[in-house]
Amino acid sequence: MIELMSSFHPTEQRLAITRRRHPAFPREPAVLVRLIKHIYKRVHDDANALLKPWGINHPEYNLLMMLYGTDGYTLNPSQLAEAAGEKSANITRLTNELCDKGLIERTASDEDRRKIALSLSKAGIAMIESFLPDICTLLERQASGLQPREMAQLEKLLKKFLDQLEQG
Amino acid sequence: MIELMSSFHPTEQRLAITRRRHPAFPREPAVLVRLIKHIYKRVHDDANALLKPWGINHPEYNLLMMLYGTDGYTLNPSQLAEAAGEKSANITRLTNELCDKGLIERTASDEDRRKIALSLSKAGIAMIESFLPDICTLLERQASGLQPREMAQLEKLLKKFLDQLEQG
């Protein structure tokens, strides 16, 4: 019987050897973590490649999309850091670049003068709407190996996994 | 009825707004990609924190574990890049550091003199075996929100997802 080997097979092979050497090494959690890592890197690379013609990269795209997904197209740096999963020091650099490119705007807040409002500019919204069709195509292609039923299942399990991670 | 909100709720909220603005935006694939990203970052940070006392970081750990999971504890730089999902230029830097720390050794290959063999040193193996108990604990805790049945299911779905990603 012929079985098609996934590209992940070598990883499983290595896990088997690892467990031979250190039997307590937990196979399932390790497989999951390695799968997550491989998937993340691939998704990241795909997005970077797609976005290159627009002169932005994946992290910048993420920031733009966080604003695009917010009423008023506006967030504070700290909210943006939380939303995009970036460290706050990184937000400063990334938003500086987006400002330089004219895609977002900074405004000081009146209520709390420590705060800064980051808002999508017209140009930012226009750029998002220009690359979204390609992004949609990419996302659909990336997930096209899964049935809708499987996607829902995967979502449920990943959420459960993330919940556990976050409560330490 | 009270429902506990996961920390992922704001992300879903933003996706809903995004879809209001751009109805073609595919919810499920986008949710999956964002979940993967959040999980990856968290796993990465956790591992870095745990490994700090040993003076290595997550990518270095990954390289060591790839060698530990190989018969003979030896791989070429390109095999290591493939295994660990790092770009080859990065492997040079990381393996230089691991050499400097005395954890791995480089040997020239006889059969093909373009090739280099990277092998775990005694000290490297000893270090791995000293941190593995803590790593096992971490992995088990990270996955402790899932039943064995769910882990297997998650593994299956992630593999399917990765397969699709890799065939373009």
Added chain:
DNA sequence: GGCATTTAGTACATAAATGTACTATCTACA
């Protein structure tokens, strides 16, 4: 009011990752 503590944001130094271009070696085949 005045002082300690917390919070928002950033600057700057450092570390980590990537792209590109290059050297050396190997392979194939005319």
Added chain:
DNA sequence: TGTAGATAGTACATTTATGTACTAAATGCC
């Protein structure tokens, strides 16, 4: 053979990410 093209690895410049330390402003508490 010998020469074109592929492959393994690295050097170096650049980009991206993180840690730490700092300023300014808000909050709480006496």
